[in-house]
Amino acid sequence: MRTKTICLLNQRYLPRWAVFMIDILICVVSFGMAYFILDGTPLKFQKVWPTPVRAAFIIGANVYFFYMLRTYAGIVRHSTFTDVFRVAAASFLTALSVVIFNMAYFAVSGEKIFLTTGILLYMFFSFTLMLFFRIVVKESYQYLRRMNNSSLKKRVAIVGMDNQTISLGRALTTESDLSFHLIGFLTENSSNKSLSIMGKPVFSLPINKDSLQFAELIKKHQLDGVLMVRDSLSVSETNEIVEACLANSIEVFNVPLVENWNKKEDIQTQIKHIEIEDLLDRRPIEIDTEIIKDDLEHKTILVTGGAGSIGSEIVKQLAVFNPSEIVVLDNAETALYEMELYLNSAFPDLKFSTVLADVRNVERLEMIFSTYKFDMVYHAAAYKHVPMIEKNPHEAVGVNICGTVNLANLSVQHGIDKFVMISTDKAVNPTNVMGASKRAAEMYVQSLQEKIGTHPRFITTRFGNVLGSNGSVIPYFRKQIAAGGPVTVTHKEIIRYFMTIPEACQLVLQAGTMGKGGEIFIFDMGKPVKILDMAERMILLSGLKPYKDIDIQIIGLRPGEKLYEELLSDTSQTLPTYHSKIMVSKVHSENFSSVSEKIQAIVNATSKNKKMDVVIRLKELVPEYVSQNSEFQILDVHHQN
Incomplete structure (x- = not known):
């Protein structure tokens, strides 16, 4: 069923000629419905023009206004009020022009070609059926899309139970288009064991890489990841949670504090994979x-x-x-x-x-x-x-x-x-x-x-x-991971300070x-960081596996590069x-x-x-300048000799 749904969603939009032909067919059906309804009443049709000619005239007028107003140009599955207005305008103008023509003909010859009641019935039926056609297509598409999204959503739990995380949970449960399905809340406070929030359970258990309870919870509820409000956690708490998630092969997502949400963006864009910068042990700097x-x-x-x-x-x-x-x-x-x-x-x-x-x-x-x-x-x-x-x-x-x-x-x-x-x-x-x-x-x-x-x-x-500066290693690794790898590290033992x-x-x-x-x-600058460890972690944080999904290659020190900076x-x-x-x-x-x-x-x-x-x-x-891994090393040899 899921495969069929995806296939339907991947179909091309209905071509314009198909929408145009369906609307013409609706006009033919609408004329027939009006004819058969009036045929059973005391009202008598005018005999000036035969019925097929009358049908051709009124449908031809409708087709003309379809073309003039381009009622067929919109994408049906994404129809808006503007599209509905065009269809309504085409139906109304068709009826108005036929009525005016009918009155003019009557003024000249003393006879009418159309029953006014028939024209109004035709307008009602044609507009209603064309509107119904668009609603059915749009709602069917939305229904299939919701079904498909539901099956593709990541099953996640939120770490913590405070105003920030509850606001996040409320957003996840009320926004149907988000790609996350909330399973519950995670807390290490055992007193919250029997609680539920917004109908979602609160799981009280230790969150660390050695926790069997955490591993069992992931397996039982088929969790794909966890969401955390990073700014409300310490670096050590964040690292412990991340280690537990990576050990159990689930993703970790970061969400800003509610007051820092960008109101111009939807929530989806503000939920991102946690970044390596969030895990470096850096205490806040205080300045005077x-x-x-x-x-x-x-x-x-x-x-x-x-x-x-x-x-x-x-x-x-x-x-x-x-x-x-x-x-x-x-x-x-x-x-x-x-x-x-x-x-x-x-x-x-x-x-x-x-x-x-x-x-x-x-x-x-x-x-x-x-x-x-x-x-x-x-x-x-x-x-x-x-x-x-x-x-x-x-x-x-x-x-x-x-x-x-x-x-x-x-x-x-x-x-x-x-x-x-x-x-x-x-x-x-x-x-x-x-x-x-x-x-x-x-x-x-x-x-x-x-x-x-x-x-x-x-x-x-x-x-x-400095993290994120032009040409620095983290943005470089990020681009390599996004491109599918490989990630290139110059030496297994190379370390750097970061700020x-x-x-x-x-x-x-x-x-x-x-x-x-x-x-x-x-x-x-804090503690130095091993670049190879950083590369492996960045791949894991992207939801991928080092050396399997993304390869890491050791390419050798670059010209002038040394293992340890001082x-x-x-x-x-x-x-x-x-x-x-x-x-x-x-x-x-x-x-x-x-x-x-x-x-x-x-x-x-x-x-x-x-x-x-x-x-x-x-x-x-600069006498202490001694070249390494460089063409200029020969100068140091000559100097020593």
């Missing part, structure tokens, strides 16, 4: 908003790379602290335009400017600094994709080093108060060009701080990978309030701050003249099409 507000309020602020993943989030967080103006600078015109649209919509009262420019163009930057008179600069513009930069070291020098030099020098010339640079954990004992170029940028602003004293204040913030973009930017703003000048602030070259050289997640690194500052001279040598090397010369000069500036 008052100190940050005092630091940012009524300031004119430049954000470079302001349309990128980090820069755009910095802009969004700056916007709530009432700055005088934010200037969003980026060289990606599409992303910059999208950022402009977002700010206009989300912050209508914010004064901001979007500036299309390249940090390598010092003349352009000079014009921008002269125009806006900045108080602060947040420098997030950078090339960061390790394998791509390994192939193109000239570009890393241009953007990551020269771009920083240009901005830092202009900040000194224009007397800005504070310059906050976004760096990376890859700058610590770098093994690739990208990390070395960021370390070079750090060295320049540190040495410049030593040269000029305390004004402007140059502050560097250093952190690891969400909002978390990282919160700490950037907080660290910006602490700096006296020349410091490198590092962030507590936030510090020596962890003993850190000092705590008043914020538990922010530490300050005591990194030795080089002499400004020496750093400037070596950077100039690197820049000079980029004028030639020789990658090795560029990297040789970079290694002279």
Whole structure:
């Protein structure tokens, strides 16, 4: 029965010619019904035209109005009031035109061709039958669709029993089009054992991967998955539930808090598979908003790379602290335009400017600094994709080093108060060009701080990978899973630190309030995550099985990539701050003249099409830079010899 239902639902829509012919057939039947009803009454038909001619005339008029009003054009199974109105209009206009013709003929010849009663009966029957035809088709389709949806719905239970979950349960039971069928509620509170909510049972049992009761419940009720309101649970509770579900091969879905539901979207789109980001053990970050507000309020602020993943989030967080103006600078015109649209919509009262420019163009930057008179600069513009930069070291020098030099020098010339640079954990004992170029940028602003004293204040913030940023591993894995695999991991043992973009930017703003000048602030990134484990979990969370539904392939380390990222070259050289997640690194500052001279040598090397010369000069500036899995390893061998 289910197969037949699916086949019926998959049929093409009735073609227009078929609807047109069925409507004509209905008109013929309607004329016949009117004729036979009147034939048994004292009313006598006019004899001017024979009955077949009268039938052809009135049906022909109806067909003409079908064509004029396109009553056949709509999809019958999706008929609306507009479609019904067209059919009614066609029937009414047919009757009206025939009545007018009948009266005109009578005025000329003194005889009538049609009985007025017959015309009205014909109009009634034809409209009623055509309407009935459309209702039958539409309701039959809806009935079959409901039957089919019911058999295809996922059988789910909701975790928890509070106002949030009860509201979710109510939505599932009242919205018939949802692809979920609610079985009941899950709770670990044994006192709720005999309760039911909205006619659905409450199951009181432990929810963990070793719970036999949970496994038996899944088998007994044929559960396909569970729904949880993630924001009402702790990370540890969420992980325990997810582990239990994955151990029993059922899906886990996440639903936002009721007050966060997007009222413009239906509930279906808001119920999603739980994401790997929800399972990382990250405690909420608390920041001192008052100190940050005092630091940012009524300031004119430049954000470079302001349309990128980090820069755009910095802009969004700056916007709530009432700055005088934010200037969003980026060289990606599409992303910059999208950022402009977002700010206009989300912050209508914010004064901001979007500036299309390249940090390598010092003349352009000079014009921008002269125009806006900045108080602060947040420098997030950078090339960061390790394998791509390994192939193109000239570009890393241009953007990551020269771009920083240009901005830092202009900040000194224009007397800005504070310059906050976004760096990376890859700058610590770098093994690739990208990390070395960021370390070079750090060295320049540190040495410049030593040269000029305390004004402007140059502050560097250093952190690891951010979840969901452009080019990061999680969106990459997500695309591979959606495409059916394989998921590619560079090494079985590779690990990385992760932090969400909002978390990282919160700490950037907080660290910006602490700096006296020349410091490198590092962030507590939590526990490192094994990338292979992450890939396996992401596949499981998608309702699939690793190595069976989606294969995982180990493809080898990419050029310049290392197994373990570090936030510090020596962890003993850190000092705590008043914020538990922010530490300050005591990194030795080089002499400004020496750093400037070596950077100039690197820049000079980029004028030639020789990658090795560029990297040789970079290694002279950053002696701890030792290439790994790269064509530049040969330079380290020669240096050792």
